[in-house]
Amino acid sequence: xxxxxxxxxxxxxxxxxxxxxxxxxxxxxxxxxxxxxxxxxxxxxxxxxxxxxxxxxxxxxxxxxxxxxxxxxxxxxxxxxxxxxxxxxxxxxxxxxxxxxxxxxxxxxxxxxx
Amino acid sequence: xxxxxxxxxxxxxxxxxxxxxxxxxxxxxxxxxxxxxxxxxxxxxxxxxxxxxxxxxxxxxxxxxxxxxxxxxxxxxxxxxxxxxxxxxxxxxxxxxxxxxxxxxxxxxxxxx
Numbered sequence: 001x002x003x004x005x006x007x008x009x010x011x012x013x014x015x016x017x018x019x020x021x022x023x024x025x026x027x028x029x030x031x032x033x034x035x036x037x038x039x040x041x042x043x044x045x046x047x048x049x050x051x052x053x054x055x056x057x058x059x060x061x062x063x064x065x066x067x068x069x070x071x072x073x074x075x076x077x078x079x080x081x082x083x084x085x086x087x088x089x090x091x092x093x094x095x096x097x098x099x100x101x102x103x104x105x106x107x108x109x110x111x112x113x114x
Numbered sequence: 115x116x117x118x119x120x121x122x123x124x125x126x127x128x129x130x131x132x133x134x135x136x137x138x139x140x141x142x143x144x145x146x147x148x149x150x151x152x153x154x155x156x157x158x159x160x161x162x163x164x165x166x167x168x169x170x171x172x173x174x175x176x177x178x179x180x181x182x183x184x185x186x187x188x189x190x191x192x193x194x195x196x197x198x199x200x201x202x203x204x205x206x207x208x209x210x211x212x213x214x215x216x217x218x219x220x221x222x223x224x225x226x227x
Contacts, residue, residue: 043203
């Protein structure tokens with residue numbers, strides 16, 4: 001029973017580079033969430049998938065952010081032309097059902113943009 | 115607009131004491147209020163959650179108190195232990211509808227031995 005895993009755990013990018021962050025949810029979990037956590041702050045919602053469908057992307061801060069979950073399992077968050085303000089921990093969470101259910105978080109990917 | 119306000123920002127408690135963290139929310143449509151615990155380098159983990167049809171929920175040493183009219187809820191940690199030292203986040207969401215959690219800004223708890 002592995003939990004949610006994320007890779008890489010740490011990513012350093014130069015300003016303007018594109019990055020891709022991976023999330024492996026708990027097997028069989030229908031729902032998947034991405035959150036952004038700035039240093040010393042609470043997580044902020046980015047986007048939500050139910051299986052392969054992206055049902056809510058209202059939290060994505062700009063069109064440089066893109067997420068996908070093509071087969072309803074692994075998800076990738078892509079950030080194009082990274083900016084210094086993108087530096088944060090990116091958390092992925094999954095939950096078993098489509099209703100309000102416990103969200104299980106991964107350890108996050110710490111992105112630093114120089 | 116900060117929809118969930120959390121206080122205090124940091125808290126130091128002696129071992130065996132009671133830790134109290136408070137949250138206030140603005141959106142009266144919220145009807146699901148979880149608390150998460152986060153250790154350094156780890157993702158948040160659900161501690162306990164409450165719905166507004168009850169005023170209190172207790173699980174072991176952890177209790178949520180909920181005041182619907184005041185739009186406030188709080189976490190009480192009884193008999194605080196050094197292993198409880200972590201950052202605690204309150205959150206709010208909806209039982210049905212939008213699934214996203216809206217988090218408070220966090221409280222860093224330090225329990226001194």
